[in-house]
Amino acid sequence: MPRTLxxxxxxxxxLGAAFLxxxxxxxxxxxxxxxxxxxxxxxxxxxxxxxxxxxxxxxxPTAMMGAPTVLVEKIPSGEEAIHSLHTLERHLGRKATATMxxxxxxxxxxxxxxxxARLGLPVVDADxxxxxxxxxxxxxxxxxxxxxxxxxxxxxxxxxxxIRSDDNRTVEWLARGVTIRMGGCAYIxxxxxxxxxxxxxxxxxxxxxxxRIGRCLREAKAEHRNxxxxxxxxxxxxxxxxxxxxxTGKIVDLVRETRNGFSLGRxxxxxxxxxxxxxxxxxxxxxxxxRVDGRVRAIVPDLICVMDTETAEPIPTEQLRYGQRVTxxxxxxxxxxxxxxxxxxxxxxxxxxxxxxTPIETLEPA
Amino acid sequence: MPRTLxxxxxxxxxLGAAFLxxxxxxxxxxxxxxxxxxxxxxxxxxxxxxxxxxxxxxxxPTAMMGAPTVLVEKIPSGEEAIHSLHTLERHLGRKATATMxxxxxxxxxxxxxxxxARLGLPVVDADxxxxxxxxxxxxxxxxxxxxxxxxxxxxxxxxxxxIRSDDNRTVEWLARGVTIRMGGCAYIxxxxxxxxxxxxxxxxxxxxxxxRIGRCLREAKAEHRNxxxxxxxxxxxxxxxxxxxxxTGKIVDLVRETRNGFSLGRxxxxxxxxxxxxxxxxxxxxxxxxRVDGRVRAIVPDLICVMDTETAEPIPTEQLRYGQRVTxxxxxxxxxxxxxxxxxxxxxxxxxxxxxxTPIETLEPA
Numbered sequence: 001m002p003r004t005l006x007x008x009x010x011x012x013x014x015l016g017a018a019f020l021x022x023x024x025x026x027x028x029x030x031x032x033x034x035x036x037x038x039x040x041x042x043x044x045x046x047x048x049x050x051x052x053x054x055x056x057x058x059x060x061p062t063a064m065m066g067a068p069t070v071l072v073e074k075i076p077s078g079e080e081a082i083h084s085l086h087t088l089e090r091h092l093g094r095k096a097t098a099t100m101x102x103x104x105x106x107x108x109x110x111x112x113x114x115x116x117a118r119l120g121l122p123v124v125d126a127d128x129x130x131x132x133x134x135x136x137x138x139x140x141x142x143x144x145x146x147x148x149x150x151x152x153x154x155x156x157x158x159x160x161x162x163i164r165s166d167d168n169r170t171v172e173w174l175a176r177g178v179t180i181r182m183g184g185c186a187y188i189x190x191x192x193x194x195x196x197x198x199x200x201x202x203x204x205x206x207x208x209x210x211x212r213i214g215r216c217l218r219e220a221k222a223e224h225r226n227x228x229x230x231x232x233x234x235x236x237x238x239x240x241x242x243x244x245x246x247x248t249g250k251i252v253d254l255v256r257e258t259r260n261g262f263s264l265g266r267x268x269x270x271x272x273x274x275x276x277x278x279x280x281x282x283x284x285x286x287x288x289x290x291r292v293d294g295r296v297r298a299i300v301p302d303l304i305c306v307m308d309t310e311t312a313e314p315i316p317t318e319q320l321r322y323g324q325r326v327t328x329x330x331x332x333x334x335x336x337x338x339x340x341x342x343x344x345x346x347x348x349x350x351x352x353x354x355x356x357x358t359p360i361e362t363l364e365p366a
Numbered sequence: 367m368p369r370t371l372x373x374x375x376x377x378x379x380x381l382g383a384a385f386l387x388x389x390x391x392x393x394x395x396x397x398x399x400x401x402x403x404x405x406x407x408x409x410x411x412x413x414x415x416x417x418x419x420x421x422x423x424x425x426x427p428t429a430m431m432g433a434p435t436v437l438v439e440k441i442p443s444g445e446e447a448i449h450s451l452h453t454l455e456r457h458l459g460r461k462a463t464a465t466m467x468x469x470x471x472x473x474x475x476x477x478x479x480x481x482x483a484r485l486g487l488p489v490v491d492a493d494x495x496x497x498x499x500x501x502x503x504x505x506x507x508x509x510x511x512x513x514x515x516x517x518x519x520x521x522x523x524x525x526x527x528x529i530r531s532d533d534n535r536t537v538e539w540l541a542r543g544v545t546i547r548m549g550g551c552a553y554i555x556x557x558x559x560x561x562x563x564x565x566x567x568x569x570x571x572x573x574x575x576x577x578r579i580g581r582c583l584r585e586a587k588a589e590h591r592n593x594x595x596x597x598x599x600x601x602x603x604x605x606x607x608x609x610x611x612x613x614t615g616k617i618v619d620l621v622r623e624t625r626n627g628f629s630l631g632r633x634x635x636x637x638x639x640x641x642x643x644x645x646x647x648x649x650x651x652x653x654x655x656x657r658v659d660g661r662v663r664a665i666v667p668d669l670i671c672v673m674d675t676e677t678a679e680p681i682p683t684e685q686l687r688y689g690q691r692v693t694x695x696x697x698x699x700x701x702x703x704x705x706x707x708x709x710x711x712x713x714x715x716x717x718x719x720x721x722x723x724t725p726i727e728t729l730e731p732a
Contacts, residue, residue: 159529159530159533160529161540163526167525177546178544181542
């Protein structure tokens with residue numbers, strides 16, 4: 001049954017998507033306000049389960065592309081992604097019957113909700129990353145055979161580029177070049193696919209999962225239970241079946257810069273509460289790898305979520321600050337994100353890391 | 367009457383286009399070989415006079431985009447520009463009835479000949495710059511109201527981007543970004559227009575003019591006459607009615623780099639043969655301004671052609687060398703390139719030069 005989202009769902013979604021986004025995907029607060037504006041105007045957001053999609057449905061995912069650090073200072077109107085979707089429809093000569101997130105992180109879990117609300121299209125409750133990743137080819141869509149191209153990238157002036165290449169990495173490379181020249185932040189429509197392909201290649205029910213995670217954190221906090229403990233207890237019921245706290249401490253060093261269209265950086269967390277030494281986390285939009293004394297404690301594509309120890313709120317990369325007291329949670333990703341094909345596209349090597357992928361379940365606790 | 371080109375025409379065209387290109391537009395030798403290959407295969411190149419075009423003809427200009435310094439090491443097959451033209455035809459839902467150069471400099475005077483020969487399309491004997499310029503918005507097409515977009519940029523892998531913007535400078539900016547990510551050199555189709563618009567906005571008969579200039583230089587040399595004097599005597603019969611030698615000497619300093627997709631640089635020529643002091647010429651793909659002791663001796667958009675004093679061959683920017691003995695010739699451009707609208711787009715200010723445009727006829731001789 002399709003489900004319409006209310007205001008509380010949006011608050012929970014922003015919180016849960018910030019968690020699943022592992023630091024990336026843009027400020028979820030901005031995204032939430034954009035959808036809320038739609039509800040204020042009397043529009044509605046309808047989620048549709050992937051299993052309920054017709055096999056010949058035509059789904060065009062929509063998203064923000066660029067550095068989340070830029071997005072904070074260049075708030076979108078929502079029309080940018082709609083322009084991309086319409087341009088792709090015209091290019092393909094076919095109207096979309098639904099839109100979908102390409103990643104379930106920060107603003108990119110809400111951009112399709114704005115598009116869906118404004119165009120009266122349902123939003124598929126699924127995505128192509130099961131988290132956030134910094135590059136467009138890092139999609140289960142692509143891993144399992146869907147071409148990213150043709151991709152449309154648009155800006156706030158209605159200017160656009162339609163990118164065509166058989167190589168999803170080249171699509172990323174060229175679209176990123178255009179995004180940089182559009183000011184470091186732009187809006188895309190790509191990976192157009194049938195309902196049958198959604199069922200085959202998307203990570204299912206991640207929008208509703210994000211809402212569940214957000215609600216779990218919110219309710220535990222309201223009831224004075226430990227939100228992080230409540231969240232870890234929830235995970236075994238989901239495709240993200242294993243999670244644990246891998247470190248707690250205080251950010252004592254933080255380097256971050258916006259370069260080549262990405263937010264790059266690293267942080268050092270000095271341990272407390274029984275966590276000796278210091279944890280180092282490397283960032284490319286998202287948190288990629290966590291090490292203690294050079295030994296891996298969690299590694300991409302498993303989730304590495306840096307949460308505020310006091311508020312239990314996930315902290316997006318661009319909001320990290322020196323002196324923050326944080327709790328680092330690592331979570332296993334769904335099995336279809338850990339296959340050899342998937343790891344070849346978004347495993348550690350794709351990020352230039354030397355360490356092999358090792359599931360969080362089998363790594364030694366910090 | 368349409369005219370077909372023979373081998374000698376191609377040799378003359380390459381020479382004349384190098385002259386009109388004022389240092390830019392890419393190596394004319396490479397371009398000539400590409401067209402000659404077409405003739406070797408039994409294909410033919412047909413020039414059509416703009417006045418003979420039907421008003422409702424549909425003309426899609428084709429060109430190389432990028433740094434000529436890159437082109438030298440990355441020779442095109444000719445299919446790249448054809449791919450761009452076909453992609454633009456599909457995007458617009460209309461077949462081209464002719465192609466045309468966007469500039470009459472170096473390789474960009476011959477790319478449309480390759481496209482025309484391979485597709486059996488006539489090539490309009492006209493162009494949009496009347497010389498070479500480094501940026502796409504610097505077209506009389508655009509000055510007189512033709513939009514550059516949609517523009518298609520393609521590479522040797524058949525990868526492409528279709529750029530859309532109402533602002534021709536933005537089209538240039540975005541297409542340049544894609545070109546850089548394609549390796550610094552790519553192939554475009556843009557400024558699609560009717561035959562009526564060609565007649566209204568193009569600089570007429572510049573391909574046949576380039577052939578005339580090349581023939582004039584070649585014949586004078588064969589007959590042991592002074593080729594540069596012969597050329598200056600030819601100009602009054604053309605739209606480029608005034609020319610003179612503004613300096614002779616030896617290149618004693620040369621700085622050149624490929625940056626942001628352009629060939630940038632400057633040279634200093636120590637004078638001889640009655641030319642005292644030194645001439646400084648600034649380059650952005652093309653020669654932009656010539657000064658002696660800080661005083662302007664020729665300025666864009668008038669032509670500044672650096673020629674080898676011994677061979678009377680025009681020297682493309684990327685072939686300049688320390689120690690070359692050179693003769694600098696300045697030439698007036700057609701009146702439609704000197705209007706206020708034209709100077710606003712490709713006058714000195716567009717290149718960040720402080721000096722106002724002053725016609726070469728009215729500047730003091732060096």
